[in-house]
Amino acid sequence: MSDDQIRLATIGRILRRRWRLLAVLAVVGALFGYGTSVLVFPQRYTASASVLLPGQWEERELLTQAQVATSSSVVDRAAAELDWKGVGAADLKDKVSAKATDGNIIKILGTAESPERAQQLSDRMAQQFVAFSARLTGGDTDSGADTGPEALRKKVEATNRRISDLAAAADPGRTVEGVQARTSLEKLRASLEEAMKKLDQAETVSSKAGMVVMGPAPRPTGEAPPTRNQLMIGGAVLFLVAAVIGHLAAARMNRRLRTxxxxxxxxxxxxxxxxxxxxxxxxxxxxxxxxxxxxxxxxxxxxxxxxxxxxxxxxxxxxxxxxxxxxxxxxxxxxxxxxxxxxxxxxxxxxxxxxxxxxxxxxxxxxxxxxxxxxxxxxxxxxxxxxxxxxxxxxxxxxxxxxxxxxxxxxxxxxxxxxxxxxxxxxxxxxxxxxxxxxxxxxxxxxxxxxxxxxxxxxxxxxxx
Incomplete structure (x- = not known):
């Protein structure tokens, strides 16, 4: 081959005259991909569980929560609950991941050698993440806990009305005692309003901590990439392309005289x-x-x-x-x-x-x-x-x-x-x-x-x- 540009006709000539050799190499490449899938990349399945974070969250806060979802504390608790033989927390650490998606949702991914185990791993990780977050904020996942702040707010409103009634019934500024009583009532009203503001802020934090698992993780129906078929096809294509490139390189290095x-x-x-x-x-x-x-x-x-x-x-x-x-x-x-x-x-x-x-x-x-x-x-x-x-x-x-x-x-x-x-x-x-x-x-x-x-x-x- 001369130093001219490689044309499609040259590659077509290789495919036409060496198709048997290329076919054998493609089969060898497919077998190589199969061996790689067995030894290096065994069959794996990935399941995902979604956790909803109510309230307003900034992007950096969602990223922080995604890191918390795969932290050692959460993984250790999930490993202890699963109690898989021969699989410890260190092994699970490499098999789980989490990412923040749109809509304040943390998606937790679990990878295992079977669809059942992948589903169990994702569910346990999501549950332990929610429990760990609730423990950090001191909240309770029970929905009945919301009745406490609401009842307190109603009592504060009733107290404000009672203060207004007492202020109206007091001597309207005729005596020193009446003025002091009205002043004390106004200070009490200001203290109650400040307490209500703090209560609202605490409720906002509590609402953020009220995470919800959006149902069990669906059982995966297909392998996680790279699948065995992908590795076999990739091996066949790799060997085929390498053979064609080898032919072209050998032809480039050929110094046989032609004219x-x-x-x-x-x-x-x-x-x-x-x-x-x-x-x-x-x-x-x-x-x-x-x-x-x-x-x-x-x-x-x-x-x-x-x-x-x-x-x-x-x-x-x-x-x-x-x-x-x-x-x-x-x-x-x-x-x-x-x-x-x-x-x-x-x-x-x-x-x-x-x-x-x-x-x-x-x-x-x-x-x-x-x-x-x-x-x-x-x-x-x-x-x-x-x-x-x-x-x-x-x-x-x-x-x-x-x-x-x-x-x-x-x-x-x-x-x-x-x-x-x-x-x-x-x-x-x-x-x-x-x-x-x-x-x-x-x-x-x-x-x-x-x-x-x-x-x-x-x-x-x-x-x-």
Whole structure:
């Protein structure tokens, strides 16, 4: 892959050519998510109980009450009342939470391994929170306690009326005793009014402390997130995305040469032409033997390169043979005298191997060649890891045949150096490309339309010949 931007077509090619591998990785990711749900995130259920706070509350006061609802005092009392085996107050502390919502409501959440326990935990926490708050304010949760302040208020009002009657019946300022009595009555009235104000303030505080649990917590019907299905789907998606990113990263790091000028420069020679080889639709398939490992590679599709272009449809057999004959003609014109040459093919390059065999066949059957120049090509396969070319004997030169996009510049330089060590001059390079073949036609008698097309448009496909 070049340094161009990654397009959707590239990702589509990965999905199309490696779908079996991606499917297996997605299944492995789902199993990984399942294992994570069992070991790290077991099944959990969350229930919520609501507590209503009557009166006027500021936002900071509601936040304070939410913290009180999950305080150690409330949790310890709830743990003691539940008395779950093996579960202490410290364990419950991590399983409960509280938050303030609109309408002066504190919502208490309890999480447990079963719906029944989650419901019990939420209910007990709400009850203990209300009881603890009532204990802090000194109030009583009994509704009958409201009759005390109301009765006292009625008595104060009756006393005020009695004071007014006594003040009216007293001597209206004629004697000193009458004035003193009226003054004392007014002071008593002021004291009662002040006491009533304090009573109203105390009632307001008491009304705030009168919290009410808004019914039992509903039993949860579904797991708390992350659920097991969510973890399995997430694992499958994670492995799938990681596999696609890995393919793209490997393609970015790929330094295989793809263009004919780059290949010729790496071998320090010139390009003699390009030839077409009928091949598979999905690119080059590596040689892997017949063992279980090779079967697995074939099943997953990793023995086929995904980053090679889709083979284009080429001309017929006659047009492909014309390309080989043109390469042979250029090779004869390049040599000063007829001599035998080695056709060097990188080991494992199946497309290049088939092209080299076809080139040898065309050189032996070319009617334009002389009898001395026929059969002057011999194919040898060379390993790219440790290249070794036979020493110069009957052959006195090398012709390299390879496919584009399969080898790096370092590997091709190694082949060129191996040819030099064997005292073989690299006379040229031929680049082979896989194409989709059309129905064959006779090479000796090409149709008139094919001949006209070659004469007018030049080469059918694949660049210059």
């Amino acid at each position: 004919e000028p780059e290949i010729a420069a790496a071998l320090s020679t010139e390009l003699l032409g390009t030839v077409d080889v009928p091949g598979e639709r999905h690119g080059h398939r590596s040689e892997g033997g017949g063992g279980p490992r090779a079967w697995i590679r074939r099943f997953l599709g990793i023995d086929t390169r995904w980053d090679t272009p889709v083979p284009q449809r080429s001309g017929d057999e006659a047009s492909r043979r014309i390309r080989y004959r043109r390469v042979c003609a250029r090779l004869r014109n390049k040599l000063p005298a007829p001599r035998r040459l080695l056709v060097v093919v990188p080991d494992g390059d199946e497309v290049a191997r088939r092209a080299a065999d076809q080139l040898v066949t065309e050189a032996a059957s070319d009617p334009a060649a002389t009898a001395a120049s026929r059969g002057y090509l011999r194919v040898v396969e060379v390993s790219v890891t440790r290249p070794m070319v036979p020493d110069r004997d009957t052959e006195s030169g090398a012709l390299v045949v390879l496919s584009a996009g399969s080898w790096t510049a370092g590997e091709l330089t190694g082949i060129a150096e191996a040819c030099a060590d064997g005292r073989h001059e690299v006379v040229g390079v031929v680049v082979a490309g896989a194409v989709r073949a059309r129905p064959a036609r006779s090479a000796d008698q090409p149709p008139e339309k094919a001949t006209l097309a070659l004469a007018v448009r030049g080469n059918a496909t694949g660049g210059s010949a």
